[in-house]
Amino acid sequence: SAVxxxxxxxxxxxxxxxxxxxxxxxxxxxxxxxxRQQPGQxxxxxxxxxxxxxxxxxxxxxxxxxxxxxxxxxxxxxxVSNMSPEDSSIYLCSVTGLAGTDEQFFGPGxxxxxx
Amino acid sequence: xxNVEQHPSTLSVQEGDSAVIKCTYSDSASxxxxxxxxxxxxxxxxxxDIRSNVGEKKxxxxxxxxxxxxxxxxxxxxxxxxxxxxxYFCAAISGTYKYIFGTGTRLKVLA
Numbered sequence: 001s002a003v004x005x006x007x008x009x010x011x012x013x014x015x016x017x018x019x020x021x022x023x024x025x026x027x028x029x030x031x032x033x034x035x036r037q038q039p040g041q042x043x044x045x046x047x048x049x050x051x052x053x054x055x056x057x058x059x060x061x062x063x064x065x066x067x068x069x070x071x072x073x074x075x076x077x078x079x080v081s082n083m084s085p086e087d088s089s090i091y092l093c094s095v096t097g098l099a100g101t102d103e104q105f106f107g108p109g110x111x112x113x114x115x
Numbered sequence: 116x117x118n119v120e121q122h123p124s125t126l127s128v129q130e131g132d133s134a135v136i137k138c139t140y141s142d143s144a145s146x147x148x149x150x151x152x153x154x155x156x157x158x159x160x161x162x163x164d165i166r167s168n169v170g171e172k173k174x175x176x177x178x179x180x181x182x183x184x185x186x187x188x189x190x191x192x193x194x195x196x197x198x199x200x201x202x203y204f205c206a207a208i209s210g211t212y213k214y215i216f217g218t219g220t221r222l223k224v225l226a
Contacts, residue, residue: 004158031212033212041218041219042204042216042217042218042219043159043204043214043216045213045214048212092158092159096212102147102208102212103149103161103164104149104161104212104214105161106151106158106159106160107158108157108158109156109157109158111156
């Protein structure tokens with residue numbers, strides 16, 4: 001497996017502000033993803049972070065609200081823009097492609113509370 | 116679209132008993148089925164997986180079975196311990212990297 005870290009681990013933010021979450025992997029991976037997990041719910045894929053190009057967003061998620069960067073094969077950021085209380089969730093990054101496998105490994109998550 | 120149903124949503128067992136969680140998938144092209152354990156305040160952890168060319172896989176106290184005809188797969192935990200208490204998610208993947216997750220099962224092992 002890979003060692004995946006996320007920063008911050010948690011934050012409390014004011015409505016209307018933005019927060020950027022970082023995801024760092026200790027080895028190069030093929031693909032990186034961002035998920036949202038609302039309290040007591042399953043995982044919902046926000047987007048696939050593509051290295052060197054624009055992210056691929058799932059239905060219901062748009063770049064203006066969730067801009068994503070992936071400058072290299074080990075790092076990605078997700079920004080939650082113009083936050084509202086409905087954005088309060090756990091945000092998780094995940095990776096696949098370690099050693100050519102399709103197993104997916106998750107980071108520890110970022111717990112976001114918007115007041 | 117693709118869908119994965121997971122049952123039960125909550126499960127309480129006595130320590131030492133077995134626990135079984137079941138998932139049903141809709142996409143017959145699905146060929147990889149992982150199970151994740153998520154403890155409170157942590158990210159999901161891959162605990163076992165099975166591919167479509169295998170009917171059963173075992174790793175110590177946990178096992179996964181797959182019935183491709185019925186599009187069912189199940190997680191079996193034997194001799195449960197309090198540290199098995201967590202939320203468990205199944206997932207199905209069909210050829211791409213897009214994972215379809217089940218709705219989760221909250222397992223509580225009573226000491």
